[in-house]
Amino acid sequence: MTGAAVLSARGLSVDLDGREVLRDVSLDIVPGEVLALVGPNGAGKSTLLSVLSGERTPSAGMVTLDNRDLASFTPLELARRRAVLTQENALSFPFRVIEVIQMGRSPWTRSAELAEDAAVVAASARAADVEHLAHRRFTELSGGERARVSLARVLAQQTGIVFLDEPTAALDLRHQEDVLRIARSLADEGRAVVMVVHDLSLAGAVADRVALLAKGSLVAVGPPTEVLTAEAVSEVYGLVVRVIDIDGRPHVVPSRS
Amino acid sequence: MRKLVLALVLAALLVGGTLASALLGQLPVSTADVVGSILRALFIPNPWAPDDEVVESALWFVRFPRIVMAVVVGAALATAGAVMQAIFGNPLAEPGVVGVSSGAALGAAIAISLGLSMFGDYAVAVLAFAGGLLATLLVYLVSRANGRTEVVTLLLTGIAVNAFGGAGLAFVLFATSTANREQIVFWQLGSLNGSLWREVAVVAVVAVIGVAAAILLGRRYDLLALGERNARHLGLDVERLRLVSIVIVALLTGVGVAFVGIISFVGLVVPHLVRMILGPRHRALILFSAFGGAVLMLIADLLARVVVSGAELPIGMLTSLVGGPFFFFLLWRQRRRSGGWA
Numbered sequence: 391m392t393g394a395a396v397l398s399a400r401g402l403s404v405d406l407d408g409r410e411v412l413r414d415v416s417l418d419i420v421p422g423e424v425l426a427l428v429g430p431n432g433a434g435k436s437t438l439l440s441v442l443s444g445e446r447t448p449s450a451g452m453v454t455l456d457n458r459d460l461a462s463f464t465p466l467e468l469a470r471r472r473a474v475l476t477q478e479n480a481l482s483f484p485f486r487v488i489e490v491i492q493m494g495r496s497p498w499t500r501s502a503e504l505a506e507d508a509a510v511v512a513a514s515a516r517a518a519d520v521e522h523l524a525h526r527r528f529t530e531l532s533g534g535e536r537a538r539v540s541l542a543r544v545l546a547q548q549t550g551i552v553f554l555d556e557p558t559a560a561l562d563l564r565h566q567e568d569v570l571r572i573a574r575s576l577a578d579e580g581r582a583v584v585m586v587v588h589d590l591s592l593a594g595a596v597a598d599r600v601a602l603l604a605k606g607s608l609v610a611v612g613p614p615t616e617v618l619t620a621e622a623v624s625e626v627y628g629l630v631v632r633v634i635d636i637d638g639r640p641h642v643v644p645s646r647s
Numbered sequence: 648m649r650k651l652v653l654a655l656v657l658a659a660l661l662v663g664g665t666l667a668s669a670l671l672g673q674l675p676v677s678t679a680d681v682v683g684s685i686l687r688a689l690f691i692p693n694p695w696a697p698d699d700e701v702v703e704s705a706l707w708f709v710r711f712p713r714i715v716m717a718v719v720v721g722a723a724l725a726t727a728g729a730v731m732q733a734i735f736g737n738p739l740a741e742p743g744v745v746g747v748s749s750g751a752a753l754g755a756a757i758a759i760s761l762g763l764s765m766f767g768d769y770a771v772a773v774l775a776f777a778g779g780l781l782a783t784l785l786v787y788l789v790s791r792a793n794g795r796t797e798v799v800t801l802l803l804t805g806i807a808v809n810a811f812g813g814a815g816l817a818f819v820l821f822a823t824s825t826a827n828r829e830q831i832v833f834w835q836l837g838s839l840n841g842s843l844w845r846e847v848a849v850v851a852v853v854a855v856i857g858v859a860a861a862i863l864l865g866r867r868y869d870l871l872a873l874g875e876r877n878a879r880h881l882g883l884d885v886e887r888l889r890l891v892s893i894v895i896v897a898l899l900t901g902v903g904v905a906f907v908g909i910i911s912f913v914g915l916v917v918p919h920l921v922r923m924i925l926g927p928r929h930r931a932l933i934l935f936s937a938f939g940g941a942v943l944m945l946i947a948d949l950l951a952r953v954v955v956s957g958a959e960l961p962i963g964m965l966t967s968l969v970g971g972p973f974f975f976f977l978l979w980r981q982r983r984r985s986g987g988w989a
Binding site for chain 1: 733736737738866869870871872873874876877879880881882883884922926927928
């Protein structure tokens with residue numbers, strides 16, 4: 391751990407239509423760290439992300455941001471503290487890419503940060519590799535391009551906590567690596583990054599800590615090499631896997647023999 | 648640059664339309680009369696001002712109120728359309744199409760049949776507003792799913808609300824006295840004829856407030872285009888924005904309907920054309936939609952008066968005549984783009 395937790399979840403449970411989607415999860419989010427949420431489909435990763443980001447109220451338990459109940463924050467206060475990359479990339483009207491990225495600055499309207507807007511927007515576009523798309527219409531872009539523009543918008547929000555819900559899903563190999571690099575550099579700047587990822591090797595490559603979820607419960611949380619063991623992954627996913635160590639990072643491969 | 652050109656074109660059309668509308672009519676009036684009379688009203692002495700009492704009163708009691716009414720109602724309806732499209736996240740939302748206008752019409756008809764118009768113009772306007780508000784809330788609650796409104800759901804809801812509004816209106820017509828019935832039927836056709844300054848004042852006040860409020864909310868409407876979740880993550884209080892917007896739509900539509908009758912498609916056609924020219928940013932979109940709506944209504948009223956000589960067409964019919972095919976075009980284009988609707 392690099393420092394004190396900025397966001398703390400204690401005993402989180404979520405019931406959806408009588409089904410327990412999340413059960414007694416406690417987790418700390420620490421600045422300067424990339425935390426990967428992994429687990430099989432339906433394990434509760436996205437639900438946990440939405441509770442941590444303040445979007446969903448837990449049925450039991452509490453999330454605190456700087457020791458203050460997350461539920462007591464106004465939408466604007468939250469927007470200045472955390473950004474969320476969702477998987478929703480639809481846009482109702484054909485805005486240009488640059489305008490969409492500028493929307494990421496909106497929580498800072500009428501604040502001292504306003505003067506930096508243009509520079510922040512440009513830097514965010516560059517980081518997400520969408521500079522060349524700046525004047526295209528968002529609605530004309532491919533799925534992967536849209537995802538990158540959304541990422542640029544989230545970066546432009548410049549918050550201390552960044553939530554990324556499957557940021558690599560629609561991306562090609564190179565842009566997947568870009569996202570990992572961005573997540574890494576956000577953490578190195580002292581921000582807290584929480585990302586949901588499906589690819590365990592990807593999680594192992596970038597995360598400082600991995601949180602493994604199964605059936606709504608937190609199975610293990612810790613450094614990748616400790617959490618992503620062949621036994622744990624095989625058990626949780628119901629699939630025999632091998633874990634190969636490359637440069638101190640675990641790579642998870644299904645056993646296909 | 649585009650904004651400047653559009654502003655100049657609209658301004659030219661507005662001035663030209665106003666002049667043409669002031670000149671037209673049974674009583675011959677010259678351009679000099681119009682210009683002179685306006686200048687005199689602005690306390691600028693000039694040699695062109697008409698000396699004839701008849702010309703002066705024709706201008707100030709018949710033609711000018713009508714022109715201003717066209718301008719403010721057009722601005723109100725176009726703005727209502729732009730706001731509605733923003734909060735429904737759907738470019739086909741429009742007060743007339745989804746039934747807000749018929750809700751407002753039902754409210755106004757009830758006010759007339761109960762004889763509330765004796766209590767002044769505001770009584771009709773207030774009930775029209777209430778009817779429009781109920782209809783908007785209904786459509787809003789029924790047709791939304793996950794913060795977006797699918798085209799099919801929206802239109803089907805519109806059919807239901809329109810049918811209900813129409814049935815209510817029919818019942819009011821059936822139950823009320825013959826005199827009231829005539830008044831309702833005449834008003835329902837939609838006409839700017841016989842606009843009075845005190846009515847114009849009511850609509851103008853509401854239109855100015857509504858348009859100004861909508862422009863102030865413009866940036867928030869931009870965020871809403873990202874979808875409800877993303878907008879909320881950017882700090883937007885989505886529910887509050889939607890409720891405020893629904894009140895704005897109901898107010899703008901309500902006053903328009905109360906004094907001029909049901910005029911459809913202005914709120915659909917104008918924001919679409921502006922969006923094509925200027926792009927979707929809502930501040931400019933709303934401002935120019937208000938401007939464009941004013942011009943469209945002015946020109947539509949002009950046409951309503953000259954197309955058939957000696958008679959006047961209902962203006963609501965004229966806008967629907969243009970708006971209907973435009974609506975078909977939009978449906979066709981959306982369908983071709985997205986291959987139909989889920």
